[in-house]
Amino acid sequence: MTANSNSNQKVKAAVFKFTCCAGCQFALLHFFDQQVETLELLDFVYFKMARRKELDEPYELAFIEGGVSAPEHIEQLKAIRKQAKTLVAFGACAAHGGVPAIKDWQTEIDVEERAYPDPLLVSSMKVSPVDEFVKVDHYLRGCPIDEVEFMEMIRSIAADKRPYVREHPVCLECKLKNNICILLMREGVQESMCLGPVTRGGCRVVCTSNMRACFGCRGPMSNPNIAEMVRTFKGKGFSGKDIEMRFTEYAGLSAEFREGARAYYERKAPYYKRKAA
Amino acid sequence: MVKSTPRALKLENLNILIDAVSQKYRTYGPVAKDGENAWEEVKADGELSLGCAATMLPAKHILQPVRLDLYSFKSSGGFQIEEPGFDEKIALFGVSPCDVNAILALDRVFGGRFVDPYYWQRRENALIVASNCTESAEESFCTSWDTGPELYSDYDLLITELADGYLLEVGSQRGKVVVNGLNLPGATQEDLKEKASRLDAARAATKKRLPVPPDDLHQLFEERYDHPIWVPNAEVCFSCGNCTFSCPTCFCFDIRDEVKPSRKEGVRNLEWDSCQLLEFAEVAHHANFRRLRIDRFKHRTIHKLSWMKQQYGLTGCVGCGRCVRWCPSWPVRRGRITSLADPVEIIADMLEPPEKVEGVERPGGVIV
Numbered sequence: 001m002t003a004n005s006n007s008n009q010k011v012k013a014a015v016f017k018f019t020c021c022a023g024c025q026f027a028l029l030h031f032f033d034q035q036v037e038t039l040e041l042l043d044f045v046y047f048k049m050a051r052r053k054e055l056d057e058p059y060e061l062a063f064i065e066g067g068v069s070a071p072e073h074i075e076q077l078k079a080i081r082k083q084a085k086t087l088v089a090f091g092a093c094a095a096h097g098g099v100p101a102i103k104d105w106q107t108e109i110d111v112e113e114r115a116y117p118d119p120l121l122v123s124s125m126k127v128s129p130v131d132e133f134v135k136v137d138h139y140l141r142g143c144p145i146d147e148v149e150f151m152e153m154i155r156s157i158a159a160d161k162r163p164y165v166r167e168h169p170v171c172l173e174c175k176l177k178n179n180i181c182i183l184l185m186r187e188g189v190q191e192s193m194c195l196g197p198v199t200r201g202g203c204r205v206v207c208t209s210n211m212r213a214c215f216g217c218r219g220p221m222s223n224p225n226i227a228e229m230v231r232t233f234k235g236k237g238f239s240g241k242d243i244e245m246r247f248t249e250y251a252g253l254s255a256e257f258r259e260g261a262r263a264y265y266e267r268k269a270p271y272y273k274r275k276a277a
Numbered sequence: 278m279v280k281s282t283p284r285a286l287k288l289e290n291l292n293i294l295i296d297a298v299s300q301k302y303r304t305y306g307p308v309a310k311d312g313e314n315a316w317e318e319v320k321a322d323g324e325l326s327l328g329c330a331a332t333m334l335p336a337k338h339i340l341q342p343v344r345l346d347l348y349s350f351k352s353s354g355g356f357q358i359e360e361p362g363f364d365e366k367i368a369l370f371g372v373s374p375c376d377v378n379a380i381l382a383l384d385r386v387f388g389g390r391f392v393d394p395y396y397w398q399r400r401e402n403a404l405i406v407a408s409n410c411t412e413s414a415e416e417s418f419c420t421s422w423d424t425g426p427e428l429y430s431d432y433d434l435l436i437t438e439l440a441d442g443y444l445l446e447v448g449s450q451r452g453k454v455v456v457n458g459l460n461l462p463g464a465t466q467e468d469l470k471e472k473a474s475r476l477d478a479a480r481a482a483t484k485k486r487l488p489v490p491p492d493d494l495h496q497l498f499e500e501r502y503d504h505p506i507w508v509p510n511a512e513v514c515f516s517c518g519n520c521t522f523s524c525p526t527c528f529c530f531d532i533r534d535e536v537k538p539s540r541k542e543g544v545r546n547l548e549w550d551s552c553q554l555l556e557f558a559e560v561a562h563h564a565n566f567r568r569l570r571i572d573r574f575k576h577r578t579i580h581k582l583s584w585m586k587q588q589y590g591l592t593g594c595v596g597c598g599r600c601v602r603w604c605p606s607w608p609v610r611r612g613r614i615t616s617l618a619d620p621v622e623i624i625a626d627m628l629e630p631p632e633k634v635e636g637v638e639r640p641g642g643v644i645v
Contacts, residue, residue: 158538175522176343180311183605197515197605223555225515
């Protein structure tokens with residue numbers, strides 16, 4: 001995966017879509033307009049949303065958008081992994097299952113009966129993130145992906161170095177932007193259910209800057225304190241169902257958020273007591 | 278800095294002074310934002326929101342921006358470095374006494390053994406218009422450190438709100454130049470008396486106090502470094518870094534190079550960092566000096582309250598109460614809901630006899 005400036009060779013890239021809304025691809029189209037550098041660094045040999053061309057030449061870099069939700073996806077994914085030198089999980093669905101993975105928390109046939117006249121017509125399965133089946137080299141998280149992070153990623157891939165992706169919480173960026181704290185300020189309302197302290201940042205806090213609570217679309221940060229997040233929500237008076245839904249909304253398949261969704265039912269929040277004096 | 282030689286003046290309204298300052302300086306001050314105060318550029322008095330309520334971020338982000346391009350580099354026929362430089366003059370208008378003391382602490386950090394030119398290019402010409410606090414905020418405990426509500430020295434100009442206007446004191450030559458052309462009347466003895474009585478009232482209104490004298494803190498933390506109460510405290514810590522970013526004396530930053538794909542040019546930039554984040558103390562081979570949450574929690578607390586004094590001679594906590602306000606974790610201690618990061622509560626925790634803490638294992642035995 002080396003494309004030196006001397007050879008002036010672009011990286012051949014392909015974009016594949018699995019179970020998702022294709023919004024991240026759409027965001028990528030938008031970057032073409034905003035960031036000319038995207039097209040200077042990458043040569044898209046397969047990108048259904050942008051060009052009619054079928055996949056007929058080799059590629060080095062694969063962007064996988066969306067989660068895996070059908071048996072045939074697994075074969076396709078393995079074939080892509082074999083071809084691509086670098087595989088990037090592209091967006092929340094590929095990284096953590098995303099919104100489609102909400103159905104993982106319900107019985108499969110109930111979901112299918114709601115959508116199809118006959119469940120026997122579809123061979124659908126639980127949605128999984130890409131890294132359940134193949135090795136993922138890099139992750140571009142978020143719903144949709146962030147422009148700055150994407151540029152850093154492709155610049156790094158073109159220069160053959162490790163991309164700089166911080167694993168800090170959303171809180172960090174909120175503070176640096178001088179935003180007020182939604183979790184603390186908007187007491188007792190649904191909008192104050194902010195997952196900022198446990199969610200990975202890098203989104204340039206678009207939601208919290210506009211007074212919307214963090215939905216946790218980028219998944220858990222490094223070493224998040226999920227138990228305390230659950231306790232905080234509980235202390236603010238949210239029900240177990242609210243907490244479960246908030247944790248499973250975008251990244252419920254990550255081990256940490258899964259813990260948050262279940263923590264409410266399984267154990268008491270970690271209050272601590274002292275002996276009376 | 279010049280030791281203050283008070284030359285007291287009377288000011289009818291702040292606009293006169295803001296106009297005078299903003300003619301010579303790019304002026305920043307606390308401005309109301311979403312129900313809180315934030316440091317932003319100011320032009321007129323109507324926008325300014327003075328008073329004891331601490332701003333969300335302290336004024337340090339004007340002296341050292343949260344993100345800053347230090348220089349760009351290029352290697353085409355030799356290695357070249359280009360610095361953007363900084364030739365503007367900054368004025369900080371309405372800095373509260375605790376924040377002035379915090380800036381003095383930052384001066385020691387960035388101007389001690391190693392001098393940080395990027396900090397000093399802003400700090401060197403900065404005009405500090407301090408503002409004494411005539412009211413007290415719930416979270417503040419500045420009287421315990423003697424960092425407020427009154428400022429005694431190290432200001433260029435100092436304003437104190439009075440019933441009919443403001444008392445303006447000049448503390449340096451730089452401040453004198455600003456007010457020279459304004460033809461302000463001198464303050465009377467009554468004005469000075471009113472200032473003293475107002476500040477005494479503010480002092481009396483500051484109910485929150487450290488449970489031990491500041492000089493004893495070093496010994497307390499040395500003796501009780503392994504106190505079992507650290508464990509439940511660390512258990513409810515998010516490690517989100519809110520306490521450190523909002524702290525006026527926190528100074529840590531990260532430096533990295535943004536290299537263009539050509540590998541021939543790039544930019545070196547600075548970004549604030551926090552000791553509360555897992556990656557902060559990570560070195561090669563993913564070794565980490567403070568992998569456990571409890572180690573990071575201890576580090577921040579003891580560094581603020583004791584080690585910074587040992588290292589730089591000035592207190593690392595000025596009692597502004599920002600960490601108390603912005604900590605998202607609110608555990609129950611002593612039957613009350615408290616802020617986890619609250620130094621007063623943490624010291625009260627340390628004073629409890631270790632054998633009285635129930636249900637926690639000794640640190641090292643449990644991974645928090």
